[in-house]
Amino acid sequence: MTGGLGGTLPIQGTGFAGSWDDLYYFLFWVCVVFFAIVIIPMLVFVIKYRERPGIKPASHISHNIVLEFVWTVIPTIVSIVIFAWGWAVYKESTMVPANAMEIRVIAKSWAWTFQYDDGRTTTNELFVPVNTPIRLTITSEKNDVLHSFYVPNFRIKKDAVPGMFSTLWFNTPIVGQHILFCAEYCGADHSNMTGKVIALKPEDFEKWKWGAAIEMPPPIGLPFVDRMATTSTAPVDVKTAKVDLVKHGQKLASQLGCDSCHSDNGSKMIGPSYKGLFGRKVELADGSIVLADENWIREKIETPQKRTVKGYEGLLMPSYLGQLNEQELNAMIAYIKTLN
Amino acid sequence: MEHSSPVGTNYLNYPKGIWSWIYTLDHKRIGIMYLVSTLFYFLMGGIFATLIRIEHMTVGPGIMDANTYNRVFTYHGTIMVFMVIIPMIPAAIGNFVLPMMLGAKDVAFPRLNLLSYYIFVAGSFLGLATLFFKGVDTGWTFYAPYSTRTGSAAAMMVMAAFVMGFSSILTGLNFMATVHKLRAPGQGWGELPLFIWAIYATSIIQVLATPVLALTLVMLAVERIFQVGFFDASLGGDPVLFQHFFWFYSHPAVYIMVLPAMGIISEVVPVFSRKPIFGYKPMALATFGIAFVSFAVWGHHMFTSGQSDFANKVFSLITVFVAVPTGVKVFTWVATMYRGSIRLKTPFWYALAFMFVFVIGGMTGMVLAAVGADIHFHDTYYVVAHFHYVMVGGTLMAFTAGLHYWFPKFFGRMYNEKAGFFGFLAVFVGFNLTFFPQFIMGQLGAPRRYYNNHPDFHELNLLSSYGSFLIGLGFVWVAIYLVYALVKGPKASDNPWGSATLEWESTSPPAMENFRHDPKVTHGPYDYVALERK
Numbered sequence: 001m002t003g004g005l006g007g008t009l010p011i012q013g014t015g016f017a018g019s020w021d022d023l024y025y026f027l028f029w030v031c032v033v034f035f036a037i038v039i040i041p042m043l044v045f046v047i048k049y050r051e052r053p054g055i056k057p058a059s060h061i062s063h064n065i066v067l068e069f070v071w072t073v074i075p076t077i078v079s080i081v082i083f084a085w086g087w088a089v090y091k092e093s094t095m096v097p098a099n100a101m102e103i104r105v106i107a108k109s110w111a112w113t114f115q116y117d118d119g120r121t122t123t124n125e126l127f128v129p130v131n132t133p134i135r136l137t138i139t140s141e142k143n144d145v146l147h148s149f150y151v152p153n154f155r156i157k158k159d160a161v162p163g164m165f166s167t168l169w170f171n172t173p174i175v176g177q178h179i180l181f182c183a184e185y186c187g188a189d190h191s192n193m194t195g196k197v198i199a200l201k202p203e204d205f206e207k208w209k210w211g212a213a214i215e216m217p218p219p220i221g222l223p224f225v226d227r228m229a230t231t232s233t234a235p236v237d238v239k240t241a242k243v244d245l246v247k248h249g250q251k252l253a254s255q256l257g258c259d260s261c262h263s264d265n266g267s268k269m270i271g272p273s274y275k276g277l278f279g280r281k282v283e284l285a286d287g288s289i290v291l292a293d294e295n296w297i298r299e300k301i302e303t304p305q306k307r308t309v310k311g312y313e314g315l316l317m318p319s320y321l322g323q324l325n326e327q328e329l330n331a332m333i334a335y336i337k338t339l340n
Numbered sequence: 341m342e343h344s345s346p347v348g349t350n351y352l353n354y355p356k357g358i359w360s361w362i363y364t365l366d367h368k369r370i371g372i373m374y375l376v377s378t379l380f381y382f383l384m385g386g387i388f389a390t391l392i393r394i395e396h397m398t399v400g401p402g403i404m405d406a407n408t409y410n411r412v413f414t415y416h417g418t419i420m421v422f423m424v425i426i427p428m429i430p431a432a433i434g435n436f437v438l439p440m441m442l443g444a445k446d447v448a449f450p451r452l453n454l455l456s457y458y459i460f461v462a463g464s465f466l467g468l469a470t471l472f473f474k475g476v477d478t479g480w481t482f483y484a485p486y487s488t489r490t491g492s493a494a495a496m497m498v499m500a501a502f503v504m505g506f507s508s509i510l511t512g513l514n515f516m517a518t519v520h521k522l523r524a525p526g527q528g529w530g531e532l533p534l535f536i537w538a539i540y541a542t543s544i545i546q547v548l549a550t551p552v553l554a555l556t557l558v559m560l561a562v563e564r565i566f567q568v569g570f571f572d573a574s575l576g577g578d579p580v581l582f583q584h585f586f587w588f589y590s591h592p593a594v595y596i597m598v599l600p601a602m603g604i605i606s607e608v609v610p611v612f613s614r615k616p617i618f619g620y621k622p623m624a625l626a627t628f629g630i631a632f633v634s635f636a637v638w639g640h641h642m643f644t645s646g647q648s649d650f651a652n653k654v655f656s657l658i659t660v661f662v663a664v665p666t667g668v669k670v671f672t673w674v675a676t677m678y679r680g681s682i683r684l685k686t687p688f689w690y691a692l693a694f695m696f697v698f699v700i701g702g703m704t705g706m707v708l709a710a711v712g713a714d715i716h717f718h719d720t721y722y723v724v725a726h727f728h729y730v731m732v733g734g735t736l737m738a739f740t741a742g743l744h745y746w747f748p749k750f751f752g753r754m755y756n757e758k759a760g761f762f763g764f765l766a767v768f769v770g771f772n773l774t775f776f777p778q779f780i781m782g783q784l785g786a787p788r789r790y791y792n793n794h795p796d797f798h799e800l801n802l803l804s805s806y807g808s809f810l811i812g813l814g815f816v817w818v819a820i821y822l823v824y825a826l827v828k829g830p831k832a833s834d835n836p837w838g839s840a841t842l843e844w845e846s847t848s849p850p851a852m853e854n855f856r857h858d859p860k861v862t863h864g865p866y867d868y869v870a871l872e873r874k
Contacts, residue, residue, distance in 0.1 A: 008780045020716060031700075034699065038695065041678075046692065051682055058615065058678075059614075059616065061678070062618065062620070063618060075667040080660070083660045086710025087656060090643075091712075145485050145489060146485070148719060150719075150785070152784065153785075155716040159645050161573075162485065183644075184483075185410075185719075191790035
């Protein structure tokens with residue numbers, strides 16, 4: 001299995017990688033054509049018009065409106081096509097399927113933590129079932145630096161930013177270990193902050209979920225990878241104590257006293273209810289509208305005074321900045337999401 | 341006009357003494373001082389580059405550990421950007437050539453000019469002094485919150501960039517005033533050499549964009565020293581905000597680096613083709629088109645940062661249009677060669693190399709401008725290769741073209757043409773050997789700033805390293821024959837290339853106040869027919 005352009009691209013590990021490659025083939029050939037348009041005449045002129053006795057330069061040529069028009073308009077059109085195609089492919093990368101399975105990614109220097117719905121966490125190994133859309137909600141530890149989640153085989157990349165959630169998705173049909181890089185410089189061990197996306201057959205994934213031993217699939221990906229493919233067949237032993245993420249969030253809401261001001265059934269207490277909150281458009285005191293997504297919930301937990309919701313002016317909710325770690329924040333959000 | 345210096349002297353030997361250089365107000369001497377400084381920093385940046393390439397010849401740890409590696413690439417980047425590529429053409433060559441192209445005795449504010457040189461020296465010393473305080477390991481982009489958290493001397497380096505920024509602003513102001521006020525009689529805006537247009541546009545960017553960098557760097561320093569949360573999320577700041585601020589300056593800065601380079605090519609191509617530039621007006625317009633658009637494209641550095649999809653869309657759309665004025669320029673140079681009488685001298689070889697390399701750098705820039713394509717390439721070696729094709733292949737090739745072109749004017753001596761050609765060959769081949777493999781590494785997904793590269797990239801890394809050694813040898817060779825020419829080269833005539841711009845009407849090297857008689861402009865800057873009739 002090798003990638004396009006004579007093996008100088010990674011394998012197509014997702015459907016999106018196929019769309020991406022098509023775009024790049026186009027761009028690649030645009031590059032080649034324009035290179036030829038400039039360099040071939042340049043070389044021809046150097047040879048044909050080199051200084052020779054008795055031959056005078058054509059000093060009267062100063063400009064040519066038609067030519068100048070052509071070499072302005074054609075690049076303009078090509079530029080627009082490049083933009084439009086590039087945008088279409090980007091758009092595809094942002095269209096998360098509604099039925100996607102959510103896994104939360106927390107980066108820190110220098111490891112990746114993956115948090116599943118059932119509360120299980122793994123480090124540097126992201127286990128996913130094949131042929132299933134996976135939605136990644138990515139952030140970085142609050143007191144950490146930027147990182148970037150990058151899987152070349154999938155052609156996807158997104159920065160992990162402290163204090164912010166960002167989203168990425170993929171759906172791979174290829175069983176195997178796909179290499180994962182940190183692409184944003186993060187210090188001493190930046191180049192060792194690598195991991196694997198381990199795509200399993202659905203039945204293997206089910207086994208793994210329940211903690212049974214499974215056989216690791218082979219590493220695949222980079223074109224010359226065969227020689228480093230030390231295929232590990234060691235079973236994965238999962239003994240991590242699991243706390244269901246939603247239950248964990250509910251418990252936190254009561255431990256931290258959130259539920260003394262926010263109800264879970266739509267009734268208005270001191271603050272707004274969690275019920276039906278996620279994904280709703282919320283009107284703020286200044287009249288602007290904001291989408292209640294992961295970042296909004298984070299903002300309200302950590303810096304509640306930053307922006308006020310209409311109808312709740314003058315209330316002083318305390319800030320929980322620093323009291324919840326990223327995993328607990330994820331649990332809270334998972335809990336609130338279920339109340340829709 | 342009477343001339344104040346004795347006949348037979350020139351700016352290099354009159355007045356005499358070390359203090360006459362240290363306190364000089366002569367733009368030519370200041371230009372030469374900038375030239376020496378930037379070439380020295382170029383050597384330093386090059387040594388750091390070589391260390392990087394040696395490290396990458398081994399899989400796993402090589403000659404240094406990860407912390408050292410991170411410092412080495414940071415110094416390579418900071419030195420090359422702030423101390424070499426930004427000042428090397430405008431401040432070194434521009435200082436010397438710009439007033440002379442206008443037929444002026446000096447820049448508008450000679451004292452300010454000397455001040456900006458010393459500010460540059462102070463800033464660069466401050467930057468290099470960080471080497472003795474644990475070094476800096478942030479990369480030249482100083483991304484927060486890493487830069488506000490690292491234990492290294494980031495704050496000091498940031499201050500250094502801040503100080504050097506002021507030098508940039510002052511030089512820009514000075515050049516703008518000079519172009520407006522000190523043009524020779526008969527030299528309208530339509531008779532300005534294109535190099536002047538390029539430096540003028542660059543100056544505008546320097547004056548408008550550099551203060552934003554200064555502001556950002558102050559915020560960064562305040563955050564580090566007083567723990568005020570601008571960029572650090574744990575202090576309630578926003579890390580992405582830093583990137584907006586930083587690139588708001590640093591993207592226009594890319595054009596501070598490349599516009600003057602294009603200006604040099606616009607001089608060299610007509611002179612050695614013996615033909616006027618094809619389409620003077622579109623060329624000048626394109627220069628300003630690029631400068632104008634450069635202010636509205638900074639977000640293309642942040643396609644994966646988590647900024648909104650809308651921002652990504654707008655920045656991608658504006659960015660692709662940079663191709664239009666850039667294309668006009670490239671096509672114009674090639675069209676200028678058509679039916680010319682081409683003299684294949686060293687400056688022209690470098691101009692050809694510039695076009696070859698710049699087209700690759702520019703076109704891959706289009707690939708990266710397409711937001712969808714950038715997702716895969718962002719922060720990989722593809723980007724590294726792209727901007728080295730533009731910065732090194734573009735700016736450095738143009739600088740070297742300019743250095744050879746004006747060498748006889750600067751020093752009154754000729755270098756050896758054959759030696760020049762071999763130097764060019766080594767630099768050009770070495771350059772492509774170094775950076776072309778990095779495109780392939782990027783396509784395969786090799787992230788940049790990796791101490792420990794994936795073993796799959798070993799062969800490509802080796803190729804790249806061998807290429808870099810060839811570049812190094814090439815420049816050592818260039819240094820050898822130029823220094824030799826400086827001492828023993830044959831005397832240069834006043835106008836050895838038959839150029840039609842004003843600086844060649846002075847003696848080689850020029851006397852203290854440039855011209856024996858105030859020059860009058862009687863023909864266009866590329867009118868070689870009129871020149872021969874004279």
